[in-house]
Amino acid sequence: MTTTRRRGRSRRLGAVIVIAVAVVCAGSGCTVIPVTGPITLNEAGSGDPLSKPFHRMIAFPPDKTWNEEQTIRGLQAAMAAYADDPTVLPRYLTQEARAKWSASGPVTVVDDAYEVVPPTDREETGPVAKITVKGRWVARIKEDDSYAPTAGPWEDSFELVKAEGGGYLVNRLPNGLLLTNSDVTRAYRATNLYYLNGNSPNTLVVDRVRLRLKPTETYAQTILQRLLKSPTSALQGAVTTSFPADTKVESIRSGEDRVVINLSGPLDTLDLSAEDSLRAQIRYSLNKNEIAKGRVIEIQVNGESYSIDRPDSDDDWLDATSDAAYYISKGAVHYMSKDGPAGSVPGPAGQEREGFHGFALSKDGGYVAAQTSTGISVAALTQSGRWQEVIQGTLTAPTWHRDGSLWTYDQTNAALLRYDPLSGKGPQRISAPKLTGLDVTRLRIARDGVRVAVTTGQNTVQIGALTGGAAGMMLGNFQALTSTEEGNKILDVAWEDDEHLLVLVEGQAGQVLNEINVGDGEIVGVPLKEPLASVAAVNDRVLAETKAKKDKTSQIMELSQDRQTWNPKIESGASTPLFPLG
Known part of the structure; x- marks a missing residue:
């Protein structure tokens, strides 16, 4: 991985045509399609995206010719695609498993080279012996979007039953999603969010999360939608926010040199200190992630101009400690x-x-x-x-x-x-x-x-x-x-x-x-x-x-x-x- 602060590259892309590239994962029921997400074009027709390119996983339902390992790998591909298309994964499950399984909870991230251990004790009818999946643990993405690296061996078990007409269905599935490191690299981005210092409200504190990119919205929208929520558990009680509860992001539009963000909610348009801090939170949360950098950011409330942030604005929200x-x-x-x-x-x-x-x-x-x-x-x-x-x-x-x-x-x-x-x-x-x-x-x-x-x-x-x-x-x-x-x-x-x-x-x-x-x-x-x-x-x-x-x-x-x-x-x-x- 590379750190954005010093080693990252700025991405400024023009209009992108979405092209489907069929890359079939042999035996695992998936295909990969590059997607940039929605792009807002200015009136001249030139592109100026507020997003990051990524590849979307398209999963296939189980096939009656698949063996146990192919079924498990297809299930994992369906997990990787679940956030974009939650309809495929349930087709891998028995009715009992569908009733019990939930995608909620931390995301388990394992190394790409995980192993599916075939069963050693088969039965002609009824449940197949437990299928064990082994690998190296890479990380856990918690429900607050924080990323926690882990190390050491990882192992879990799945129970399969024979399906009518051939193939297998999963009869027991641990809650939560299982992703490979490549899945996370493809669909998630390390993102810095900025909140207000609880003891010094005129300074910002960075909170690093992993956000999943979505084909239905720009990366800028994903960032601001997450910024409206609470910080991760690492900063709970230590930071605050200038966004009142029930604030919503109605739209984000971009032009040649301007980004227009329209918010709604109980914002006090007469509170100048809140305006300054809200503008700072948005500026740093976008610019530090190389979105909207170098452009004017206009913030609107219910379609009416609320605040203007210019690229040459005074930069006094982050600690400017002397390097003496x-x-x-x-x-x-x-x-x-x-x-x-x-x-x-x-x-x-x-x-x-x-x-x-x-x-x-x-x-x-x-x-x-x-x-x-x-x-x-x-x-x-x-x-x-x-x-x-x-x-x-x-x-x-x-x-x-x-x-x-x-x-x-x-x-x-x-x-x-x-x-x-x-x-x-x-x-x-x-x-x-x-x-x-x-x-x-x-x-x-x-x-x-x-x-x-x-x-x-x-x-x-x-x-x-x-x-x-x-x-x-x-x-x-x-x-x-x-x-x-x-x-x-x-x-x-x-x-x-x-x-x-x-x-x-x-x-x-x-x-x-x-x-x-x-x-x-x-x-x-x-x-x-x-x-x-x-x-x-x-x-x-x-x-x-x-x-x-x-x-x-x-x-x-x-x-x-x-x-x-x-x-x-x-x-x-x-x-x-x-x-x-x-």
């Missing part, structure tokens, strides 16, 4: 320019000091925090600033929230702590019931101020979310992101942007640096030149500290824009590269 880089030398915080060292920061934080480690910078670079043997200390990056211990105990390395608060986990008392430097009060305890009893070793808040990466032990990463708002904030919604094999160790994690986490792992075979999309688990490996001690990132900039060797000290390296090579930035005496937040 810092590093540590002998316990002192230093600036780093594009070319290398640029001097130490003002005040005590820029002075050499022993016993400080685990440094972290606040959003605007105004404060630095560090671990000591007794707790966490904070200093302002000013001439008058001074180091002050603000939290005591056995703690994880500090991490800053975009609101200016400092967070850590008290490993002795199993408590998540939040400290506000401006409050003048001690640390506040934040509810995190799912962390109770776990060996929490790291805590990293994403720059969106919502998602939180937590490592437990030496080899597991989970992603949670801050929910409940200021009045009842808690850390929950945990989902597993990645685990390493026993004997391996996670050396560092760093947020690259609001979607991607860098995870540095070391094992007997060496080190691996992976960029993982926290929304769907998509992994892109980053090649390494030499062993690393730590990483830091913001957007497309990635810095790393190399491991010190006997013949030389550690140095700071920067990953090239093509993500293939590492270039030295500071040759020696430098450690712990830093960016604000993350």
Whole structure:
């Protein structure tokens, strides 16, 4: 798979004639037809689709000459076609199975090369012995459209009976759809939806889903229809929306340089803040998926103009954290320019000091925090600033929230702590019931101020979310992101942007640096030149500290824009590269 953010291709297609191509799947009762979906043409007749091309699966009913394996494979093809044509699949089922089976529930995704094991115990009449289907599990697409990668062997069983006139019917079928990885690649698209930050409504938070493309509507319609629904379980209680309940998408039309979206529902046309946020949700949900990019988006309510979004509109809805880089030398915080060292920061934080480690910078670079043997200390990056211990105990390395608060986990008392430097009060305890009893070793808040990466032990990463708002904030919604094999160790994690986490792992075979999309688990490996001690990132900039060797000290390296090579930035005496937040 490829990440749209950096490696995707923009699709701008003209008018497409739908051509049926008969590709018969031998023995499995299916044919594949390329479909682009409805296309809206402007008055001049030139095409400007708001959709993505895909192939539609057309399934055949069971044939009386088929054996058990052919019947099962035909059934699976009918499942792949079920969303577009639900009439074929029931023809594979007995009356009893039709009465019990439901397509609802998570979609099981398996590798294409699944195996149908023939029965070993046949009967002349009545049910045939169980048919076992085996394969490798790829993922599960949940009912909220979230995509959860899985691994390991998959197995399920089906019961067939002989049909009148020949062939077989399925007498027992597990609920839900079974799709192959190719089915999902063909008919689904990884899609970024944008909701409002529950604690900071003037910023957006991305929610990644897998949406099934439909021949009856454009991809733009599919995106906006899903945007009107609740976010996935990963962000429930952490984000909100500007769309009132009962809002509907009436139509979407496109022209040479304009997309017109007509909504209906209880929208307050006089609420300017709601207009701004609704426009932002639509803009990013379309443009970040390469739909309508570079064109004016006109939003109408009941056919009347409501809001205009222009391509050159101010882009302040996503976090614009500075990419100013810092590093540590002998316990002192230093600036780093594009070319290398640029001097130490003002005040005590820029002075050499022993016993400080685990440094972290606040959003605007105004404060630095560090671990000591007794707790966490904070200093302002000013001439008058001074180091002050603000939290005591056995703690994880500090991490800053975009609101200016400092967070850590008290490993002795199993408590998540939040400290506000401006409050003048001690640390506040934040509810995190799912962390109770776990060996929490790291805590990293994403720059969106919502998602939180937590490592437990030496080899597991989970992603949670801050929910409940200021009045009842808690850390929950945990989902597993990645685990390493026993004997391996996670050396560092760093947020690259609001979607991607860098995870540095070391094992007997060496080190691996992976960029993982926290929304769907998509992994892109980053090649390494030499062993690393730590990483830091913001957007497309990635810095790393190399491991010190006997013949030389550690140095700071920067990953090239093509993500293939590492270039030295500071040759020696430098450690712990830093960016604000993350």
